[in-house]
Amino acid sequence: MAAIFRNFRTARSSLRHIPRQLPPYAADRDLRRPYGSSFPLSEDRKQLESRLVSLLDGRHGLPRLKQVHAHLYRRGLDQCCYVLTKLVRALTELGVPVGSYQRLVFGQVQHPNPFLYTALIRGYSAQGPFRESIGLYASMREEGVGPVSFTFTALLKACGAALDLDLGRQVHAQTMLIGGFCSDLYVGNTLIGMYVSCGDLGSGRKVFDEMLHRDVISWTTLIVAYTKTGDMASAGDLFDGLPVKDMVAWTAMVTGFAQNAKPRDALQFFKRMQDARVETDEVTLSGVISACAQLGAAKYAQWVRDVAEKSGLGPTENVVVGSAMVDMYSKCGNIEDAYTIFKEMKERNVYTYSSMILGFAIHGLAQAAMQLFHEMVETETKPNKVTFIGVLVACSHGGMVDQGKEVFSSMEKRYGVVPDGDHYACMVDILGRAGHLNEALKLTETMPVKPHGGVWGALLGACRIHRNPDIAQIAASHLFELEPHAIGNYMVLCNIFALAGRWDDVSNVRKLMRGKGLKKNPGCSWFESKKGEIHEFFAGDTKHPRSSEINGVLVDLLERLKGHGYQQILSSVAYDVSENEKKRILMGHSEKLALAFGLMDSSANCPIRIMKNLRICEDCHSFMCGVSHIIGREIIVRDNMRFHHFKGGTCSCGNFW
Ligand code: ZN
Ligand code: ZN
Helix, strand or coil: HHHHHHHHHHHCCCCHHHHCCHHHHHHHHHHHHHCCCCCCCCCHHHHHHHHHHHCCCCHCCCHHHHHHHHHHHHHHCCCCHHHHHHHHHHHHHCCCCCHHHHHHHHHHHCCCCCCHHHHHHHHHHHCCCCHHHHHHHHHEEEEECCCCCHHHHHHHHHHHHCCHHHHHHHHHHHHHHHCCHHHCHHHHHHHHHHHCCCCCCHHHHHHHHHCCCCCCCHHHHHHHHHHHHHHHHHHHHHHHHHHCCCHHHHHHHHHHHCCCCHHHHHHHHHHHHHCCCCCCCCHHHHHHHHHHHHHCCCHHHHHHHHHHCCCCCCCCHHHHHHHHHHHHHHHHHHHHHHHHHHHHCCCCCHHHHHHHHHHHHHHCCCCHHHHHHHHHHCCCCCHHHHHHHHHHHHHHHHHCHCCCCCHHHHHHHHCCCCCCHHHHHHHHHHHHCCCCCHHHHHHHHCCCCCCHHHHHHHHHHHHHHHCCHHHHHHHHHHHHHHHHCCCCHHHHHHHHHHHHCHHHHHHHHHHHHCCCCCCCCCCEEEEECCCCEEEEEEEECCCCCHHHHHHHHHHHHHHHHHHCCCCCCCHHCCCCCHHHHHHHHHHCCCHHHHHHHHHHHHCCCCEEEEEEEECCCHHHHHHHHHHHHHCCCCEEEEECCEEEECCCCCCCCCCCC
């Protein structure tokens, strides 16, 4: 590395020997001459060169390129930079390592011109080692050969790929030192890209602001970079300033919002994109479909599907859109529609199968998930890591311990998929939920990879179901180290201690949380009204305009349920407060508020779909079971773990969640 910098300094000190303007070889007709030659070319020679260049195409394969190369030698063109540049490019396109054949070709040329140098530099910047391209640039300058704009774009790409900000800045300085390259549009765009890749958004923005001309690439490079850091406000400002907003810029915004957990903004932007009549492609659609899945909003899902179908990218035709829709419908609680799309798709790949298997699994349809997995294997679609997550989740939620063990042990042996931390987390979950807590602990302590938070989290969750505060303490101690700020772990431990009546331990955990400045994430549920509006409810919320009506419906439901023997489960409140206070807290849980509003707002007979950010508590679960029975309607609740389909007094999870 030091040598490169040394070369760089030498190159810099020799700058004064280099003409600031490009010599006339840059003109197209002169490219055909060997560098430095001043003899005019005969017509025959020109024709020969053109013919050879047309044959130098990577698509013809390596043997053909070698043939042309040999012919080129025989015809005395072994120093012709014009033809050799084309040869080097074709070899690189074919994936031949730059350091082998191309370097040899280059080495035999006495006076390589800037284009031949640049072809080699581009090769290194695409394949690596990236710093080799800087070394070549340094020797190019030492030889007194002036760069062209593509030399800089290649060098900057290499710096971006190597994440070498320092070197990138030096190349930036070179573009300014050598006449006018920094005002070149392509160089400017690549400079932005380099700074963005190296994480220096400020400098990227500065280059952007100082550019004389900008095109859509300059804007979108920056917009995408802001969206990636989650700074959607700045991305929005940039987007608004865009003179012409094309599909790429719109898509960057839509997917940016979706990936930054702002699904509503993603949908809003997509709506604006539709109003502006901008074309969509499968990337835009996948982004907006994932936003629908996050929101669990079925009405939007239908609208997006209509748009996709109108653009000829409907789920039946397009496997990417189709797979995303299968995933979305199942996450929106509509497993029937997910399966209908799945069946209608003309082509299915591993993502389609995996989405459907996971969909069945989180809806508690374990047998359907297993059956589809076997069908998939029969169609010779090779399962991947995600497929096995789906199958194992199915086993876990279905309480199928033996099948889970069988699948887990066959992963590597039969399908060549090495289990990673996530698969171990599923296996611990399977054992833990079924009550085999010691076996789950042993697996966690002896697994070949270091268990991540997900594995210990699965064990902690199982300890809550089976009320085992001792193993819970072991799991929690690891979790507090691995994820010191994940509030959920502290809450689960509080809950487990509260269920065991260990109030001193509860208050110790709370003290620990306060010490770290952690605040409980408020429970939040939401419901999509008939008009397609999303109504949000927080625990204990009285802000909704129809709050008193909601309260009235809940009081009424509670009375009717009591007549059927329902009793509030006070242990679901992890606070050491009076019984009456516990009863009041329980009635304010967000999913109950959403349910009451859902009953007021929906048409009779259609299922009520509620989404929740946290896990549903035992009391709300039993309340939902009871209400589904007395009103004779299906209630579907998506919590952060899975779907619960409450029907006729029972839940699809079999009280096992
Ligand atoms: Zn609750
Ligand atoms: Zn349930």
